[in-house]
Amino acid sequence: MASPFVSAFRRNPRDGAIAAIAVPALGALAIDPLVTIVDTAWVARLGTVPLAAIAVAGAVFMAVFSVFNFVHVAVTPLVAGEVGRNDIKRAGSIATSAVLIGFAIGVALAIVFIALSDQVVGLFGSEPAVASEAESYLRVRFLALPPMIIATVGHGVYRGHQDTKTPLKVAVGMNIVNLVLDPPVHFHVRAWCGWSGVGNGRCTNPCGSMVPRADVRIGSHKTRHRSGEGGHSRITDR
Numbered sequence: 001m002a003s004p005f006v007s008a009f010r011r012n013p014r015d016g017a018i019a020a021i022a023v024p025a026l027g028a029l030a031i032d033p034l035v036t037i038v039d040t041a042w043v044a045r046l047g048t049v050p051l052a053a054i055a056v057a058g059a060v061f062m063a064v065f066s067v068f069n070f071v072h073v074a075v076t077p078l079v080a081g082e083v084g085r086n087d088i089k090r091a092g093s094i095a096t097s098a099v100l101i102g103f104a105i106g107v108a109l110a111i112v113f114i115a116l117s118d119q120v121v122g123l124f125g126s127e128p129a130v131a132s133e134a135e136s137y138l139r140v141r142f143l144a145l146p147p148m149i150i151a152t153v154g155h156g157v158y159r160g161h162q163d164t165k166t167p168l169k170v171a172v173g174m175n176i177v178n179l180v181l182d183p184p185v186h187f188h189v190r191a192w193c194g195w196s197g198v199g200n201g202r203c204t205n206p207c208g209s210m211v212p213r214a215d216v217r218i219g220s221h222k223t224r225h226r227s228g229e230g231g232h233s234r235i236t237d238r
Helices: 004-008 015-031 033-044 048-068 071-084 088-115 117-122 128-160 165-188 204-208 210-229
Strands: none
Touching: 015 033, 015 128, 015 165, 033 048, 033 165, 048 088, 048 117, 048 128, 071 088, 071 128, 088 117, 088 128, 117 128, 128 165
16 A cells, blocks of 8 residues: 555646646746846946845835735635635635735835834934935836735736636746846936936836736636636546
Protein backbone atom coordinates (compact mmCIF):
# COMPACT_ATOMS: atom_id res chain seq x y z
CA MET A 1 0.00 0.00 0.00
CA ALA A 2 1.45 3.35 -1.06
CA SER A 3 2.20 5.91 1.62
CA PRO A 4 0.13 9.11 1.76
CA PHE A 5 3.24 11.02 0.67
CA VAL A 6 3.66 8.93 -2.50
CA SER A 7 -0.07 9.03 -3.21
CA ALA A 8 -0.02 12.82 -3.11
CA PHE A 9 2.24 12.87 -6.18
CA ARG A 10 0.26 10.39 -8.26
CA ARG A 11 -1.58 11.72 -11.27
CA ASN A 12 -5.09 12.86 -10.45
CA PRO A 13 -7.94 13.33 -12.93
CA ARG A 14 -8.30 16.90 -11.67
CA ASP A 15 -4.65 17.84 -12.27
CA GLY A 16 -5.33 19.30 -15.72
CA ALA A 17 -8.18 21.49 -14.49
CA ILE A 18 -6.11 22.70 -11.53
CA ALA A 19 -3.12 23.48 -13.76
CA ALA A 20 -5.34 25.42 -16.17
CA ILE A 21 -6.26 27.73 -13.28
CA ALA A 22 -2.96 27.79 -11.38
CA VAL A 23 -0.48 28.40 -14.23
CA PRO A 24 -2.08 31.64 -15.57
CA ALA A 25 -2.54 32.86 -11.98
CA LEU A 26 1.16 32.26 -11.33
CA GLY A 27 2.01 34.09 -14.53
CA ALA A 28 -0.02 37.14 -13.47
CA LEU A 29 1.75 37.21 -10.10
CA ALA A 30 5.13 36.97 -11.81
CA ILE A 31 4.36 39.78 -14.27
CA ASP A 32 3.04 42.31 -11.72
CA PRO A 33 6.51 43.26 -10.31
CA LEU A 34 7.67 44.17 -13.83
CA VAL A 35 5.83 47.51 -13.56
CA THR A 36 8.01 48.52 -10.62
CA ILE A 37 11.16 47.15 -12.26
CA VAL A 38 10.56 49.15 -15.45
CA ASP A 39 9.73 52.31 -13.50
CA THR A 40 12.86 51.93 -11.37
CA ALA A 41 15.04 51.43 -14.44
CA TRP A 42 13.81 54.65 -16.05
CA VAL A 43 13.84 56.67 -12.82
CA ALA A 44 17.46 55.63 -12.24
CA ARG A 45 18.36 57.55 -15.39
CA LEU A 46 17.07 60.73 -13.73
CA GLY A 47 19.65 60.54 -10.95
CA THR A 48 20.30 59.18 -7.47
CA VAL A 49 17.85 61.52 -5.71
CA PRO A 50 14.80 60.39 -7.72
CA LEU A 51 15.95 56.78 -7.30
CA ALA A 52 16.12 57.20 -3.52
CA ALA A 53 12.71 58.89 -3.58
CA ILE A 54 11.07 56.01 -5.43
CA ALA A 55 12.41 53.61 -2.80
CA VAL A 56 10.87 55.60 0.06
CA ALA A 57 7.55 56.36 -1.61
CA GLY A 58 7.28 52.90 -3.14
CA ALA A 59 7.56 51.33 0.30
CA VAL A 60 4.74 53.55 1.58
CA PHE A 61 2.45 52.85 -1.36
CA MET A 62 2.94 49.08 -1.36
CA ALA A 63 2.39 48.90 2.41
CA VAL A 64 -0.92 50.76 2.09
CA PHE A 65 -1.97 48.79 -0.98
CA SER A 66 -1.16 45.44 0.68
CA VAL A 67 -2.96 46.20 3.96
CA PHE A 68 -6.15 47.57 2.40
CA ASN A 69 -6.28 45.29 -0.63
CA PHE A 70 -8.29 42.63 1.21
CA VAL A 71 -11.46 43.01 -0.84
CA HIS A 72 -10.26 40.87 -3.74
CA VAL A 73 -9.13 38.13 -1.33
CA ALA A 74 -12.61 38.01 0.20
CA VAL A 75 -14.56 38.24 -3.05
CA THR A 76 -13.01 35.17 -4.73
CA PRO A 77 -14.47 32.49 -2.41
CA LEU A 78 -17.78 34.36 -2.17
CA VAL A 79 -18.17 34.47 -5.96
CA ALA A 80 -16.89 30.89 -6.32
CA GLY A 81 -19.46 29.66 -3.79
CA GLU A 82 -22.34 31.24 -5.68
CA VAL A 83 -21.00 29.96 -9.00
CA GLY A 84 -20.79 26.47 -7.48
CA ARG A 85 -24.44 26.77 -6.45
CA ASN A 86 -25.26 27.95 -10.00
CA ASP A 87 -26.54 31.27 -8.64
CA ILE A 88 -24.85 33.50 -11.20
CA LYS A 89 -27.10 36.48 -10.43
CA ARG A 90 -26.02 36.43 -6.79
CA ALA A 91 -22.38 36.12 -7.87
CA GLY A 92 -22.83 39.22 -10.02
CA SER A 93 -24.34 41.13 -7.10
CA ILE A 94 -21.36 40.21 -4.91
CA ALA A 95 -18.97 41.33 -7.64
CA THR A 96 -20.75 44.69 -7.98
CA SER A 97 -20.69 45.28 -4.23
CA ALA A 98 -17.00 44.39 -4.06
CA VAL A 99 -16.15 46.84 -6.84
CA LEU A 100 -18.04 49.65 -5.07
CA ILE A 101 -16.38 48.86 -1.74
CA GLY A 102 -12.95 48.71 -3.38
CA PHE A 103 -13.53 52.03 -5.13
CA ALA A 104 -14.68 53.70 -1.91
CA ILE A 105 -11.64 52.40 -0.03
CA GLY A 106 -9.30 53.52 -2.81
CA VAL A 107 -10.75 57.04 -3.00
CA ALA A 108 -10.70 57.49 0.79
CA LEU A 109 -7.11 56.29 1.08
CA ALA A 110 -5.98 58.40 -1.88
CA ILE A 111 -7.45 61.57 -0.32
CA VAL A 112 -5.89 60.86 3.09
CA PHE A 113 -2.41 59.96 1.86
CA ILE A 114 -2.23 62.73 -0.73
CA ALA A 115 -3.07 65.20 2.04
CA LEU A 116 -0.60 63.63 4.49
CA SER A 117 2.17 62.72 2.06
CA ASP A 118 4.70 65.10 3.63
CA GLN A 119 4.08 63.76 7.15
CA VAL A 120 4.28 60.13 5.99
CA VAL A 121 7.51 60.66 4.07
CA GLY A 122 8.91 62.59 7.03
CA LEU A 123 8.75 59.42 9.13
CA PHE A 124 11.59 57.98 7.03
CA GLY A 125 13.99 60.79 7.94
CA SER A 126 15.05 61.34 4.34
CA GLU A 127 17.15 64.27 3.17
CA PRO A 128 15.10 67.31 2.05
CA ALA A 129 15.76 66.74 -1.67
CA VAL A 130 14.76 63.08 -1.45
CA ALA A 131 11.71 63.86 0.70
CA SER A 132 10.49 66.47 -1.81
CA GLU A 133 10.72 64.00 -4.70
CA ALA A 134 9.10 61.24 -2.64
CA GLU A 135 6.16 63.47 -1.76
CA SER A 136 5.69 64.32 -5.44
CA TYR A 137 5.82 60.61 -6.27
CA LEU A 138 3.24 59.69 -3.64
CA ARG A 139 0.75 62.39 -4.64
CA VAL A 140 0.69 61.14 -8.22
CA ARG A 141 0.98 57.45 -7.36
CA PHE A 142 -2.01 57.52 -5.01
CA LEU A 143 -4.18 58.83 -7.86
CA ALA A 144 -3.85 55.33 -9.27
CA LEU A 145 -4.94 53.57 -6.07
CA PRO A 146 -8.72 53.44 -6.75
CA PRO A 147 -8.39 51.87 -10.24
CA MET A 148 -5.67 49.52 -8.98
CA ILE A 149 -7.91 48.21 -6.19
CA ILE A 150 -10.80 47.88 -8.64
CA ALA A 151 -8.52 45.92 -10.96
CA THR A 152 -7.55 43.44 -8.25
CA VAL A 153 -11.22 43.05 -7.30
CA GLY A 154 -11.93 42.25 -10.95
CA HIS A 155 -9.17 39.64 -10.87
CA GLY A 156 -10.77 38.10 -7.77
CA VAL A 157 -14.14 37.93 -9.53
CA TYR A 158 -12.58 36.17 -12.50
CA ARG A 159 -10.82 33.68 -10.22
CA GLY A 160 -14.19 32.98 -8.61
CA HIS A 161 -15.38 31.99 -12.09
CA GLN A 162 -12.27 29.78 -12.50
CA ASP A 163 -10.94 32.14 -15.14
CA THR A 164 -7.32 33.18 -14.51
CA LYS A 165 -6.41 33.75 -18.15
CA THR A 166 -8.21 37.09 -18.39
CA PRO A 167 -6.34 38.60 -15.39
CA LEU A 168 -3.10 37.41 -16.99
CA LYS A 169 -4.00 39.20 -20.23
CA VAL A 170 -4.83 42.35 -18.25
CA ALA A 171 -1.49 42.18 -16.41
CA VAL A 172 0.36 41.82 -19.71
CA GLY A 173 -1.61 44.72 -21.21
CA MET A 174 -0.92 46.99 -18.24
CA ASN A 175 2.80 46.24 -18.46
CA ILE A 176 2.84 47.00 -22.18
CA VAL A 177 1.08 50.34 -21.57
CA ASN A 178 3.52 51.13 -18.77
CA LEU A 179 6.52 50.17 -20.90
CA VAL A 180 5.39 52.34 -23.81
CA LEU A 181 4.37 55.40 -21.77
CA ASP A 182 7.23 55.45 -19.27
CA PRO A 183 10.00 56.95 -21.48
CA PRO A 184 8.00 59.83 -23.01
CA VAL A 185 6.37 60.69 -19.69
CA HIS A 186 9.63 60.60 -17.75
CA PHE A 187 11.68 62.56 -20.24
CA HIS A 188 9.36 64.56 -22.54
CA VAL A 189 6.18 65.50 -20.67
CA ARG A 190 7.67 67.04 -17.52
CA ALA A 191 6.78 70.62 -18.36
CA TRP A 192 3.22 69.65 -19.22
CA CYS A 193 2.67 67.59 -16.06
CA GLY A 194 4.19 70.23 -13.82
CA TRP A 195 5.55 67.74 -11.28
CA SER A 196 9.21 67.52 -10.41
CA GLY A 197 11.64 64.63 -10.61
CA VAL A 198 10.20 61.20 -10.03
CA GLY A 199 6.65 62.56 -9.80
CA ASN A 200 6.71 63.36 -13.52
CA GLY A 201 6.93 59.74 -14.53
CA ARG A 202 4.30 58.59 -12.08
CA CYS A 203 1.44 59.99 -14.15
CA THR A 204 2.07 56.79 -16.16
CA ASN A 205 0.42 54.69 -13.46
CA PRO A 206 -3.09 56.20 -13.64
CA CYS A 207 -2.95 55.83 -17.42
CA GLY A 208 -1.86 52.20 -17.21
CA SER A 209 -4.58 51.45 -14.68
CA MET A 210 -7.26 52.23 -17.28
CA VAL A 211 -6.56 48.75 -18.72
CA PRO A 212 -7.73 46.86 -15.60
CA ARG A 213 -10.67 49.25 -15.30
CA ALA A 214 -11.85 47.91 -18.65
CA ASP A 215 -11.31 44.41 -17.25
CA VAL A 216 -13.90 45.04 -14.52
CA ARG A 217 -16.45 46.08 -17.14
CA ILE A 218 -15.71 42.90 -19.10
CA GLY A 219 -16.19 40.92 -15.89
CA SER A 220 -19.66 42.40 -15.39
CA HIS A 221 -20.57 41.52 -18.97
CA LYS A 222 -19.27 38.00 -18.50
CA THR A 223 -21.41 37.52 -15.39
CA ARG A 224 -24.55 38.57 -17.26
CA HIS A 225 -23.61 36.39 -20.22
CA ARG A 226 -23.05 33.33 -18.09
CA SER A 227 -26.32 33.94 -16.31
CA GLY A 228 -28.04 33.62 -19.66
CA GLU A 229 -26.19 30.42 -20.45
CA GLY A 230 -26.95 28.94 -17.07
CA GLY A 231 -23.68 27.08 -17.00
CA HIS A 232 -20.00 27.34 -16.22
CA SER A 233 -16.90 25.17 -15.88
CA ARG A 234 -16.14 23.43 -12.61
CA ILE A 235 -13.40 21.18 -11.25
CA THR A 236 -15.18 17.87 -10.78
CA ASP A 237 -14.36 14.20 -10.40
CA ARG A 238 -14.17 12.34 -13.67
